[in-house]
Structures are given as C-alpha cells and as structure tokens.
Amino acid sequence: MARSLTPATFEGHEQETFYLMADETLVACELVEVERIKMPPPKKWGSAGHPLREEPFKIVFRGPLEHLLPQRTYPVRHDGLGELGGIFVVPIDKDEKGYYYEAIFN
Template sequence: MTSTVDLAALQIDDFTPHQDAEFEMQAADHVVALKLAKVEPAGNSGRPGGAFSLLFAGPKGAWLPQAIYSVRHPALGMMEIFLVPIGPVADGNGYQAIFT
C-alpha cells in the first residue's frame, strides 16, 4: 500500500516549482495524465502559508465527476485530492483543487 501525503502540511510553495509538470490521477479504471496549469494564492485562512488553488488540465473528452482522487507526482508523492471539473481550458478539461 502506498502512503499518502498529509494535505494539511502542503503549502503553495510545494506546488509552485511543479507548474506545467505532469501528475497522474487514478480514475476508476484507468490513469489520467494531468498537467498542473496554474498555482494561485486563494486568500488568508487558518492554513499555514494561506489558502491556495491548483488548476489541472486533463485530456479532452469525457469529464470525470467531482470526487476525491489519488493524484501522484514523482517529487510530491501520492495525494488524495478533491478535484472539481471547472470547464474547458486551453489544453483540455479543467479540474480544480482548493486548499483552505
């Protein structure tokens, strides 16, 4: 079993160097390649370093529903992230995660 990263410990600076990098999202029966298209601050919160938003671009085609997905990156490890489809983006289907 693969251990997952503690989401409460992640900060915007953990993701900023990986903008435009590929992440792998585990869907029900296949792996989906996601590109981290944008990393943005999302205001103040009780979270150390503040809230932030991640925008991922997935392949064009059928949308995956909003859900918690296992997302893997070679440097960051495995994360269980709630992703919400937000509409088309330049490179495909957009999915957003907000850390508050």
C-alpha cells in the same frame, strides 16, 4: 499519516504532469496554475473549532478531452513529489486543450 500540502508543494511544478487515479484509470493532468489566496489575517480556530489553514491556495489541472473527471476526491501522484494523497477536484472549464479542474485548500 496524510501529507500536508502547501502552495510550496506545487510551486515550481507548473506545466508538469500529475496523475489522478480515476477508478482503474490513471489520468495524466498538467498543473497549469498555483495561486495563493489572499485572506484577512486568520483566526486561530474556525467556526467548528477546527484550526484554519495558514496559507489557503488553489491549483488548477488540465486533463485530456477524452476523459472528463467528475467532481470527487482522487488519489494524486507526481513523478518527483511522489504520492500526494487524495485531492478533491471540481471540473471548472473546457477548451480545445482539455478539461480544467480546480482544487481549493482552505
């Protein structure tokens, strides 16, 4: 069964290393941001009849300059949290420190 990820899963783990498995390469990425997304009070069901997430949030990772990860789902693990399952990440920025990737949970 897939693990349920919430903001609390990631809060307190900023500046820690998470590992994204890109094919046969394990890419070390630093968690740089966890942000709870403020939304109006949720309805019980979404437009497609699916339950809505009660706590939408986003996380941002910073990865190395040597390895640009394309937009897709990557298996993610953390030394303390273990296997987190697949997380869909999108490259959003680049600076002298690395590439930045965002994952939104809604």
